[in-house]
Structure formats: structure tokens, C-alpha cells
Amino acid sequence: MTSGQLMFVRDLATARSGDKGNHANIGVVAKDAESYEILRSRLTSVRVQSHFSGLGITRVERFELPLIGAFNFLLYDALGGGASRSLRIDTQGKLLATSLLDLQLRLAPEV
Amino acid sequence: MRVVRIANGAGFLGDRITAPRELVEAATVDYLTIEHLAELTMSILARQREKDPKAGYAEDFVEIIRSLCEPLKKQPQLKIIANSGGMNPLACAAAVSKVLKDAGLGDTVIGVVTGDDLMQDLAAAEFRNLDTDEPLSVLPREKIVSANAYLGARPIVAALVAGARIVITGRVADASLTVAPLVHEFGWSWDDLPKIAAATVAGHLIECGAQVTGGYATDWEHSHLVNVGYPIAEVNEAGETIITKPANTGGCVNFRTVAEQLVYEIGDPHRYYTPDIVCDFTTVELKDLGNDRVLVTGASGSDATSTYKVSLAYRDGFMASGQLLVYGLDCPAKAQACGEMILQRTAAAGFPLARTNIELLGQGAGVPGSWFWRKYQPPGEVMLRVTVHDPNRAAVEHFTREIAPLITSGPAGLAGYAAGRPSVRPVFAYWPTLIPKSLVIAKVQVQTAEKFA
Secondary structure (H helix, E strand, O other), rough: OOOOOOOEEEOOOEEEEEOOEEEEEEEEEEEEHHHHHHHHHHOOHHHHHHHHHOOOOOOEEEEEEEEEEEEEEEEEEOOOOHHHHHHOOOOOOHHHHHHHHHOOOEEEOOO | OEEEEEEEOOOOOOOOHHHHHHHHHOOOOOEEEOOOOOHHHHHHHHHHHHHHHOOOOOOOOOOHHHHHHHHHHHHOOEEOOOOOOOHHHHHHHHHHHHHHOOOOOOOOEEEEEEOOOOOOOOOOOOOEEEOOOOHHHOOOHHHHHEEOOOEOOOHHHHHOOOOOOOEEEEEEOOOOHHHHHHHHHHHHOOOOOOHHHHHHHHHHHHHOOHHOOOOOOHHHHHHOOOEEEOOEEEOOHHHHHEEEEEOOOOOOOOOHHHHHHHHHOOOOOOOOEEEOOOOOOOOOEEEEEEEEEEEEEEEEEEEOOEEEEEEEEEEEEEEEEEEEEEEEEOOHHHHHHHHHHHHHHHHHHHOOOOOOEEEEEOOOOOOOOOOHHHHHHOOOOEEEEEEEOOOHHHHHHHHHHHHOOOHOOOOOEEOOOOOOOOOEEEEEEEEEEEEEHHOOOOOEEEHHHHHHH
């Protein structure tokens, strides 16, 4: 039995993140149609929430923008109080996109 | 087909002060927008107005106008739309008018949009927190520092119709700065939703300045950002938009920079709420035309809601944050111990703190708990950052005095205390809510700089 190949999200997409009050969003733009499909099946809201388990996120919602091959992840309560109240150095979630690109996805094994 | 060219010269208060002039000198545009108001900028400006009734606007804008006097003389087509009025648009207009008058531009017509400030009318509506549904009555009235409705494009259009060359507003939705000139120039009906949607998408794409022209991009190595060009939206009468930048500037505009900005700081892309429309970003199509030009089409939307979003801020105690560089192979444990020591000494002095956070910068603190960092060897140095928040100013003040003493009373291998004590800053917490549009009356005043000065 072979386990599938590991791929970094950064090999499949670019991303940028920002704040919406105490919530954060990460926009992920796939590099091509094939990458979009891999991300669609593997980069689930559950996977993203577990990647950011240290942030105290209460919920992750994923939206699809197929016409431009992009996703928007909305990370609820991700920012430890938001721009004015957060005690973290990254008060506005600017680093979350870069961190998401470091996530590794296991591709389905070839049959 | 006729095309209107709208540029953006600032994406926040503090953006590059020379960008607006560089932009209008490098390209001929019809409108220059200046976006100066992030969510919490208003509360900072409110506090400035408390101290001085003539303050409370983005002073950068006065400097920007000073830098634009020559282009305004040479380029009769150039108009400016800015939300730099902040908490005090009329005072902003007076300050700008003085600069224009001194430059021989006293006949410039200025439009000022007010009516977004709800501080006098907080009893007018039953405000409820958008996230928690709590009523506003949970906050003591004296703690509230600012409450502003996000107005839309309509009052800006009214100012343009009345002949304004420079329009200064307080809190308006960022995209509305772009929607207004397009509705004015093309005479689009507010019911023509594909056009209002196209204008809203164009505004959303350029409102953060260089973020759509290669700034903030993942592929930063290829973007030549030193002299990054700020964005221009070329919009035709059919609502088709080309996002571009001035020739011979750094940065880049391609499918990726535009796609990333389309999904920047949004929630549900099917419903991007502005006062002008509920816009659907999922129908937008992008076509990279090469040469730093991307065609944007297909935006759609439905009627705007009957409410305005309100950005309300209240006083929420005080914060301070201090840093020390901790050196040596034992630096992670040593830095953590130093952080705890600072907090323990503050508590022992009679000041337990409500909220505290110790971060080891260089150890993955940027995204707490991110597993990726564990694969790396500990570095030989780490920056300790301790941040605290408490209702009692004296407690936070005391905390700031407990950092430097570690240099003689903590472990060896510490540096970086020469900058002095960190400053204590008041915290303005954000309380989002809605207000029925029928309860908000936008006012527009239009007259020459001569008269405003």
C-alpha cells in the first residue's frame, strides 16, 4: 500500500490574508486548474482549522470562486481580540496566508 | 467607448506620502482617490478631536494636497475624492483650502460630505452588536468614543454634480469612492446593478493601493517594489474594467495580483455588502492582457440592504508591549523565564494584569501553534515580546518599568533596552452594528476653497 505524495500548498497556490474584526480571511488563488481541483478536495475547512489549532478559531468557512480558481477561508475568532485588542504581534492576521502555504497536503495515491 | 480613469494614491492613513503625486505625474487620470480610514482609524481621530476641536482628520491629506497643487494647475481634468475627513471633514476642508488658496487655487470647488457621525444620535436606534447581538446599553455611554455609519456613493455624486473638484468625506465605504465618479460620469442608474457591481469591484480592487500592483504579493521576488506604481482602474461605459498602473513604474499587474486582491478582506464572496449594493464576486472573470493590464468583467449583485454598517469604538483600558533580545543557545527557555519574571514582578508590586501574552519572536510566535516551526533547530537568539492589557493605567505603566531592570537583575545575554520604556496606549475596542438608512441624513456642502479657508 502506498501513501500518496506530499505537496506544499505553496506549490499549488498563492495566498493573502487580512482581518475582518476579530475574524480573519485567507484568499487562496490556485496556480492552475489541476491545482484548484487538488485544493478543492484536500484543503478543506477542517484541514485549515486543524492547521491553525493554536489560534483558538471557533469555525472555518470555505467559499469557492471557480471562475478565478480561488477560495476564501473565513476563520472565525482567529485574532485574539482583533486589531485593537490582540496581544499578539500579528494583530491583523497578515501572516496567516504565509503559514497556510507551509501546510502539506497528502495527494491520493495512484491506483 | 468612453473610458474613465480612476487611480488610488493611498490605501490607509500612513501609506506612502509621495505616491499620489508620483501617480498623477506618471499617468493622466480623471480621478484620484485617497483611502485613509481603516476600521479603527476613526477612533484614533476621534481622540485627536477630543483634545483639539480643529483636529480629527487625516493630516497626511493636507500634505498630499500641497504636493498636488502643481498637477491640479496643469491638469484641468483631475479631480480628487478622499475620505481623509475622518472625524472632522469640515476642519479638513478648511486646512486643505488654506493650502489651495496660498497656491493660487482659491477658486477650486470643494465638496464636503458629513452626516456619518452618529455620536449625537446614539439613542435614535436600538443598536445591537452584529457578532454577539448584545444591546448597546451594555456599554456605559461615556466609554463610547466614536460611532460612524459607512455612507455610500450617493452624497459624493451629489457633490460632484454640484461642481466639486475635490470631495472630502468622513466614513464612507471604501469602494464607494470609486463608485461615485463612475455613476456621475456615465449617469448610471442605481438600479443598473451590473454597472454598480462593476464599479464596486473596481473600487475594491484599487482601494488598498499597491496591494493590487504587486505589493503584498506572495511572489515578491519578481515584483520590483522599490518604485511600485499605484493602481489605475480604466472603466468604460459598459462597466468593463482594466486594472493597470503607470508605465515605467515598479510592481506588476497580472492575473495573480488582481485575483489575490479580489479575495482580500472579504467574507462570503457571494455577498459583499456595501451601502450601494450587495455584490457577488463569484461571477467576476479576469483576463490577463499582458503589459500590466488585467480585464475585469462579469460582476453582479442585488439591491443594497436597508441598513448602513456602523463602526463604533469604545474605551477598553490600556495596553503596552515591550521587547528584549535574548541571546544564547538556551534563549527560548531564558526568554520565557524573563517574560514571566516581568509579569511576576509587576503583580508583586500590586498590579496583577487582566490580559498578558509572552511571545518568543523567532520561534513561530507569528502564528501561534503552527507546527511547521517545530522542524527547525532552536535559533541562537530570540526576541522576547511581552504585551499586557488592563483597565488600570497605573498597572500598565508599572509593567513598562519592569522590562529594562532585567538587564541587571535578570539572566545574562539580554540586549535591546536602549529604546527606553514602551509607551502606554489607550485601547479602543470595536463594536460593529447596523442602523436603518432612514435614520441617517448625509449632508453635502459645496463651495470654493476661498470660502472654506
